[in-house]
Amino acid sequence: MAYLALYRKWRPTVFTEVIGQKHIAIPLERALSEGRLAHAYLFSGPRGTGKTSMARILAKAVNCLSPDGVNPCNHCQNCQDINNGASLDVYEIDAASNRGIDDIRALRDSVRTLPASSKKKVYIIDEVHMLSKEAFNALLKTLEEPPAHVLFILATTDPQKIPVTILSRCQSYEFHRISTADISEHLMHVASETGFSLDKEAADLIAIKAEGGLRDALSMLDKCFSSISSREVTASLVYDILGLTEKKDLIQLADYIFSHEKGKTLTVFYDLLSQGKDALSILAELQSYFRDIMIYKINPQADELISYGNELPLLKKAAESVDSDYLDMLFSELAHIYQEAKTSSSVRMSAEMGLLRLSRYDSSMTIPMLARRIKELESRLESRLEGTPxxxxxxxxxxxxxxxxxxxxxxxxxxxxxxxxxxxxxxxxxxxxxxxxxxxxxxxxxxxxxxxxxxxxxxxxxxxxxxxxxxxxxxxxxxxxxxxxxxxxxxxxxxxxxxxxxxxxxxxxxxxxxxxxxxxxxxxxxxxxxxxxxxxxxxxxxxxxxxxxxxxxxxxxxxxxxxxxxxxxxxxxxxxxxxQEVSTKKEEYRKISKSEIPEKDKEEHALSEALKFIPDCDIYEKIDD
Ligand SMILES: [Zn+2]
CATH class of the missing domain: 3.30.300.180 (DnaA, N-terminal domain)
Structure with missing residues (x-):
C-alpha cells in the first residue's frame, strides 16, 4: 500500500477531531442539529489550520447516510466517496488555478442540476481570494439566488481580498493559529500511535517551527520519521533534520554579540556553517532568539518559550541583563541584515558583515540613548556658544x-x-x-x-x-x-x-x-x-x-x-x-558728558583714541552697585 503522508492519514474526520478550532466546530454542529445551515460559508485563517478539513467534514455531515448525531459516520458510501475524493456531488475547486470567468460559468451551469446521489451539491472553493474580478461577479450571481440543493464553502488565507458583496452573502468563520501546546500534544499522540517515541522537547521544537499550522507540523514530523532508522525522535535530531540551530549555539552567538566580541561571534558562525546550517536560517533564528528575550521580559511563562527547555535559565539571564532599547535596535538591524543577505550574491559574506556590524553596536547607540546624547550635546553646544565672545x-x-x-x-x-x-x-x-x-x-x-x-x-x-x-x-x-x-x-x-x-x-x-x-x-x-x-x-x-x-x-x-x-x-x-531692535542692556550704565570723564581716565590711550576718532560718540559710565 502506498505511503500516506501523516497529515493526510491524521486528517480529522469528525468535528471533534479538528484541533484548536472548537469555536467553529461547535456552532456548525449546532446549526446542523437545528437544521439552520446557511447556503454559503467563508472559512478564513492561516494555512494548515484545518479549513479544508472542516469543509470536508461539513460536506460529509450534510450528505452522510447514517450520521452519528451531527457527525458523519465516515463509513457509508457517501462518506467514503468524499474521503476518497470520488464523490460526484462534492467539488473541490482550487481558485488559484481556476480563477477565470469560464471556470465560474461552468460552476454556475453545474449548480443548476440536482445532485447525483447526495442530498446537497457541495462546492468547496479554496483560496477563493484568487478569483478574477469577473469570476467574482459571476460567483456573486450564483450566491444571490442559490438553489436549495447547493452548499458553498469558500476558504481563504486572505479574506481582505474578497469583495464585500461576496462576504455579505456568506457566514464567516475565522480559523485561529493552533497553539504550540496543542500542536505539540497532537504530535506526541500521532508519534505514539505510529509506533515512534518523540521527545517532548523535540515535539515542542516542531510545534514552534510550524507557527500554528498543524499540517506543517505533521509534515515536519513525517520528515523526521523518514530520516531515521531507529524509532526515536530526539531534540537534537529535530535540530539536524530541520536545519535548526540549537538554542545553546544561538545563545552563545548572541552573548558574543552583546559583549562585542567580534572574533568569537564569527567563530560561532563558522562552526554553525560547518555543521551544515544555512547562513540565512542562522540569521532568522538569531532574530527569533532576540524576540524570545523580549517576550521573556514581558511574560516569562509565554507559550513560545517552551522550546528552551534546559536552556531557559540562559534565556532568563539574557532577559535580565540586556536592555530593551538595545535589543530593539539589534532586532531591527538584524531584519535589515537578513534582507540584505537574502538578496546578496554572497549570502555568507553579507551575513558575516552583518554579524560584525551587530557586534559593534552597544546600548549607547539606541534611539533613546542617542536622544539623551543629542540633548547633552545641545546643552553643551549652547553653553559653549555662551562661553565664546x-x-x-x-x-x-x-x-x-x-x-x-x-x-x-x-x-x-x-x-x-x-x-x-x-x-x-x-x-x-x-x-x-x-x-x-x-x-x-x-x-x-x-x-x-x-x-x-x-x-x-x-x-x-x-x-x-x-x-x-x-x-x-x-x-x-x-x-x-x-x-x-x-x-x-x-x-x-x-x-x-x-x-x-x-x-x-x-x-x-x-x-x-x-x-x-x-x-x-x-x-x-x-x-x-x-x-x-x-x-x-x-x-x-x-x-x-x-x-x-x-x-x-x-x-x-x-x-x-x-x-x-x-x-x-x-x-x-x-x-x-x-x-527689530537689538537689545543691549544699558540699564547698568549711565550716559555721561565728556566733561564728566575723570581726569585719570582721559589719559587712557584707547579712550583718547576713540574720542579723537568719534568725537561726538555717546559715553557711558558703569554704575557701581
Ligand atoms: Zn456516512
Whole structure:
C-alpha cells in the first residue's frame, strides 16, 4: 500500500477531531442539529489550520447516510466517496488555478442540476481570494439566488481580498493559529500511535517551527520519521533534520554579540556553517532568539518559550541583563541584515558583515540613548556658544557687567598713535576680563536661534566660499547675529570698532556682503574704513562661517531702503525682523558728558583714541552697585 503522508492519514474526520478550532466546530454542529445551515460559508485563517478539513467534514455531515448525531459516520458510501475524493456531488475547486470567468460559468451551469446521489451539491472553493474580478461577479450571481440543493464553502488565507458583496452573502468563520501546546500534544499522540517515541522537547521544537499550522507540523514530523532508522525522535535530531540551530549555539552567538566580541561571534558562525546550517536560517533564528528575550521580559511563562527547555535559565539571564532599547535596535538591524543577505550574491559574506556590524553596536547607540546624547550635546553646544565672545551669558543673579559704549580702558602705554591711523589695533585693555563681559543674551529664543544658525553655517563646508546665493541669512536671525558680532568685537577687544557700530543694525547679509545701517554720517565714514570692515568681516566669519564684507550706510537714506528691500526679497522669510531692535542692556550704565570723564581716565590711550576718532560718540559710565 502506498505511503500516506501523516497529515493526510491524521486528517480529522469528525468535528471533534479538528484541533484548536472548537469555536467553529461547535456552532456548525449546532446549526446542523437545528437544521439552520446557511447556503454559503467563508472559512478564513492561516494555512494548515484545518479549513479544508472542516469543509470536508461539513460536506460529509450534510450528505452522510447514517450520521452519528451531527457527525458523519465516515463509513457509508457517501462518506467514503468524499474521503476518497470520488464523490460526484462534492467539488473541490482550487481558485488559484481556476480563477477565470469560464471556470465560474461552468460552476454556475453545474449548480443548476440536482445532485447525483447526495442530498446537497457541495462546492468547496479554496483560496477563493484568487478569483478574477469577473469570476467574482459571476460567483456573486450564483450566491444571490442559490438553489436549495447547493452548499458553498469558500476558504481563504486572505479574506481582505474578497469583495464585500461576496462576504455579505456568506457566514464567516475565522480559523485561529493552533497553539504550540496543542500542536505539540497532537504530535506526541500521532508519534505514539505510529509506533515512534518523540521527545517532548523535540515535539515542542516542531510545534514552534510550524507557527500554528498543524499540517506543517505533521509534515515536519513525517520528515523526521523518514530520516531515521531507529524509532526515536530526539531534540537534537529535530535540530539536524530541520536545519535548526540549537538554542545553546544561538545563545552563545548572541552573548558574543552583546559583549562585542567580534572574533568569537564569527567563530560561532563558522562552526554553525560547518555543521551544515544555512547562513540565512542562522540569521532568522538569531532574530527569533532576540524576540524570545523580549517576550521573556514581558511574560516569562509565554507559550513560545517552551522550546528552551534546559536552556531557559540562559534565556532568563539574557532577559535580565540586556536592555530593551538595545535589543530593539539589534532586532531591527538584524531584519535589515537578513534582507540584505537574502538578496546578496554572497549570502555568507553579507551575513558575516552583518554579524560584525551587530557586534559593534552597544546600548549607547539606541534611539533613546542617542536622544539623551543629542540633548547633552545641545546643552553643551549652547553653553559653549555662551562661553565664546559671540554670546556670553552672565549668571542671572549678577548685574550685567557690560560696558557697551563706554570709551573704555585705561591703557598702559602713553604714546598716542597718529589720528590718521584710527583703525590700528587698540592696545590691550587693563580692564579685568569681567568688565569686558557683555550682558546675557542667550536666554532669548531669538538669540538661541541665531546662535544655532551661526553654528550650522559655520559647520557647513559650503557656507563660506561658494555660490553667492547660498550665504543668504534669514532676516529674523539678524538681531541675534548682530549682537553676536558686537560681543565678538568687544571681546576682541576693539572698543573703537564697537563704539562705531554699537548703534548700528544689520539690515542685510547675503552674496558675501553685509549691510549695516548707522544713525550718523560720521559713523558711516568710520564704518567703511577698511580696518573696521576687516574686524567686522572676521567677526562674521567666526559666527556664521562666511566672511561677509560689511558696508555701512546711513539710516533713512535710499541705500538703506535698497538693502532692506534686498533682505525682504530673501525667499526664506520677510525682512520685518531686520528692523527689530537689538537689545543691549544699558540699564547698568549711565550716559555721561565728556566733561564728566575723570581726569585719570582721559589719559587712557584707547579712550583718547576713540574720542579723537568719534568725537561726538555717546559715553557711558558703569554704575557701581
Ligand atoms: Zn456516512
Amino acid at each position: 559671540v554670546v556670553r551669558a552672565a549668571p542671572a543673579s549678577k548685574p550685567a557687567p557690560a560696558a557697551p559704549s563706554a570709551p573704555v580702558a585705561p591703557v598702559s602705554h602713553r604714546e598716542p598713535e597718529p589720528v590718521t591711523t584710527p583703525a590700528s589695533p587698540v592696545p590691550p585693555p587693563v580692564h579685568s576680563p569681567k568688565t569686558l563681559e557683555v550682558s546675557p543674551v542667550s536666554s532669548s529664543p531669538q538669540q538661541v536661534t541665531a546662535s544655532a544658525h551661526a553654528v550650522a553655517a559655520a559647520e557647513s563646508p559650503s557656507a563660506s566660499d561658494e555660490a553667492a546665493n547660498s550665504d543668504l541669512l534669514a532676516p529674523s536671525s539678524y538681531p541675534g547675529i548682530w549682537q553676536g558680532i558686537l560681543d565678538y568685537v568687544m571681546k576682541k577687544p576693539r572698543i573703537d570698532v564697537y563704539s562705531c557700530f554699537q548703534k548700528g543694525k544689520l539690515i542685510y547679509a547675503g552674496k558675501n556682503r553685509a549691510i549695516i545701517s548707522v544713525p550718523q554720517q560720521f559713523l558711516v565714514l568710520a564704518g567703511n574704513n577698511k580696518s573696521y570692515q576687516k574686524v567686522i568681516s572676521d567677526a562674521f566669519k567666526a559666527l556664521t562661517g562666511t566672511a561677509y564684507i560689511p558696508k555701512t550706510v546711513l539710516a533713512g537714506t535710499g541705500e538703506e531702503a535698497e538693502a532692506l528691500a534686498m533682505a525682504a526679497s530673501n525667499p526664506s522669510e520677510p525682512a520685518k525682523a531686520a528692523s
